[in-house]
Amino acid sequence: MTDEPPAITARELTKTFDGEPVVDGIDLTVEQGSVYGFLGPNGAGKTTTMRMLTTLTASTSGDAAILDTSITDREGVRQHVGYLPEEPPVFDELTGREQLQYFARLRDLPPGPTTDRITQWLDRFDLTDDADRRLDDYSKGMRQKIGLIQALLHEPDVVFLDEPTSGLDPRAARTVIDAIDDLTDNGQTVFLSTHILSVVEELADTVGVLYEGQIVAEGAPAELTAAAEAGDDSTLEDVFLSVTTESSTAATAVPDNNDVDTAGVPDAAATER
Template sequence: MTRNTDAIETRGLTKRFGTEIAVDELDLTVEHGTVYGFLGPNGAGKTTTMRMLTSLTQPTDGEAWIDENPVSDRDAIRASIGYLPEEPPVFDELTGREQLEYFGRLRDLPAAELETRIVDWLNRFDLTDDADKRIDDYSKGMRQKIGLIQALLHEPDIVFLDEPTSGLDPRAARTVLDVIADLTDHGHTVFLSTHILSVVEELADVVGVLYEGDLVTEGSPAALTARMEAEEGTTLEDVFLSVTAERGPAAPESVVENAGDASDRQDGRVEDR
């Protein structure tokens, strides 16, 4: 079958942990050079979806492709993607600079080019003065910055960001939003999960709302808010509250994530560190 050239595509993508359905027959398409805002309450299945799309969690059913390559072929998609999970994968005993050097070597970046990129990113995120301190001494915001730089260091075509502004002060959060805008200006694709709806309204080309593993609505921020014009609310927050109002509470995030960790260990899959 001839495939299109969308950045991300899923068909019937499903993940079960025992009797718990974390993601239920998810169909979505994300075009190149766009920001896809992925919304949903805790336990909705957002992180599980991102882990399947980055090959860190094996789907129970369905298929997914990254730039035409199946996510089951991790070697084929590895160079194309960058991933910042909500808890950045860093080694506390390393300095920030050592962490980035280590990751860059894993990505086979030439030494001189790697050093230039590290210096540029450290400057952009105001980390130059702290680059040679141990990550164990970093604040949550500083760890988040290192994790984001790590995800972007090899200049991937498609970037998955799970709560990228978590723990950041307003100035640093503004830098992150500017970086995301720059990425799409240069043709990169960003799959963005966040609870901050103003971020999605500012950056997203398309918004998808996931609830209890189902994609309950999808469209541009303007199109979704236009649906609410006849009602009292007209913001993206109103849309989010409306489409999830009649659903019961989703499974606790910790239940799904703990099950996912166990499943990944059984699958023999580990996250790049």
């Protein structure tokens, strides 16, 4: 037993736009040192949920916390989280190295250790030779890697990743996947949204699937595939397709030591893939 709080909790977390609920009473619990795979079709509410959990978008009602720090405490949450949106926030006129140095200054990170950390990450992601080129000369995949380094540079307790392998070739994607795996070995928590289901199957301890404003399935990948009733060879893709169809009328029940909650999450104003 441990007295450590969950990395992420959400209770009845709701967001409305123009009077319409687009995140509708979501409940989540993500334990420290784990990977939570956050799946759903376009417009399911993934980005809006992540933006609320990282304090970039205010919730309409309900509450959530990062390591017992409520998302109403923006500065408190900010100390704990790193966030890679699908389009990394970078300045085209800066070089890759300058972008990371700029971010480090915003975070008040100590120059000496941070410079070493930047060098290590650039090397790990094969960006050393391009570090002093302007970002407007970078490919989408290279910008994605700079964005990921930026999200990890301050060694956050909880990392939110929205399509982290987008635009990457297979070799670069493998480097990113291995880096995510290493984060949990260091006790960090990863909240991972991606359409690449093989990545989720490999990395996630728990998966939540959103559809039409509901978490329609939640549990360990193996438990979800076992509950899919698609035969012995069912995959996470089978689960995703079976619970994200117009004919789905009930949440998928997954046996677990903790009763699996089903709740809702749609999305409107945030752009998703």
